[in-house]
Amino acid sequence: MKPEAVAQLQAREFAWTPADFERIRQLIYRHAGISLHEGKQAMVYSRIARRLRETGHDSFRAYLDWLESSRDPTEWQEFINALTTNLTSFFREQHHFVELARLVREQPAQEWKIWCSAASTGEEPYSIAITMADALGVGGRFRIWASDIDTRVLQVAQRGIYKLEQLKPLSPEQLRRYFLRGKGANEGLARVKPELQRHLQFLTLNLIDEHWPLQETFDVVFCRNVMIYFDHATQRKVLARIHRVLKPHGTLFVGHAENFSDVRDLFRLRGKTIYERL
Template sequence: MEKESGSMKSSSQTRTEGSKEFEFTARDFERVRALIYKKAGIALAESKQEMVYSRLARRLRATGISSFVTYLDRLEQGSGETEEWEAFTNALTTNLTSFFRESHHFPILAEHLKKVKEPIEIWCSAASTGEEPYSIAMTACEAFNTLTPPVRIIATDIDTNVLNTGANGVYSIDRLDKMSPERARRFFLRGKGAREGQVRVRPELRQMISFKQVNLLADNWGVSGPFDVIFCRNVMIYFDKPTQGKILDRFAPLMKPDGLLFAGHSENFLYVCDEFKLRGKTVYELDPDRKTSSAKLRRA
């Protein structure tokens, strides 16, 4: 009976694998893991094989390539094909976000903005589709009680598709469901006609923010600071500890001595970098003993 059961299981597995449009072996998956780690620092878990297949199968269809082996060969051999490298990276990055996500951070941000010297510089380093930098901008407007606060925000992400969404500032109206009616009325314009059911961020907020592609693994980030605030939330979880440490070490000299670093709810930086100390719930500041390093500001 055990042999018969084992035979049936094998047959079932064969049918499942055969039902896929493209063959995707464990070796293919390991190649994908190595490529996305090298390109973007993302450490894909072994449990992500089906997710990777689903997302990259779309790229095979779009490019007309019939196998993962051929597709990955072309990526590895054609390093100059920047468009497909970009599409590959975009496909494997996850962009879960919302307005005022992890809401406990924003009152802390508002109080900090009132205390620091103007003009105020903020870097949102994992901007996704824009909800986070716009939440920062709304907080700044409320802190200074004006739609034109003395705040400049740089919003970056590795994914160019989501950056385009953020720069456009148009969202489905249901994205505002958890926002107070007063806040929604103040900061968004309702669409009419063909735009019914959509909202657009007010132009004053869009003018506060510069959207730009940045790969946190790149040698040159193209941002210089010094920053009063850096948001780096829910992106470090995709990096291993050594990569996290390198990025944090590069953040430190880009921050003003009294700057704040905001992290995601599941991220803990205390054991990966000596430059920061915990100030509050997932909010960090430069360690007082190391603040002198921020005076030696270097370009990223």
């Protein structure tokens, strides 16, 4: 990091040293698999400084000492929440939903089981649900497990309430069919209809945990724009476990910046950022 950038950080509310950053980097890697590079120092300072204010600590060292000595999982979850990134939108990477619809229409009679492994604030799993309902009807046989490591964003997803401007990628017909528009104080908002939401189950899940709270094998897994935060060893470990919960020839959708050519023993590239389980 450039000396002037370090000086700028040190001039802020709390003292900040390379040792603080390194310690945070090791902790988040150990607990969430997230690999932070040097360019993330300003982001880390800003997000963890909020935890210092919330918990009443006057230095990063004091906060981290307290965090590591604490047996209460609540602050560990807040620490992880603070360092996760939750960029998402409805029907992001549209070609994935086109392919999902094609797959479903080829086998409309089966019960489809889909796992969205980085649900964030819900736009992705609801996009999946809308795609499935468009193909099979809202009463169709499909179930979606929507998980995330960040408990705060999952609460937003479970509420299923969005600003109308967030719903612009939907067609007018989809908006009418799957959402209830707010009135009065809720003008400009829309809520996911219960008949669509009933297909989804939300759960907290850390992809690097040894035991995932999943009892199913899936036809489709969405794991998009997650692996970019993991190093190679963690990617391989997570992909091997996704392989185990995907049915043979099941489909894995990944993010536009992710390439897994070194796991050819597990997955075969079948389209743009679309893999088939071997």
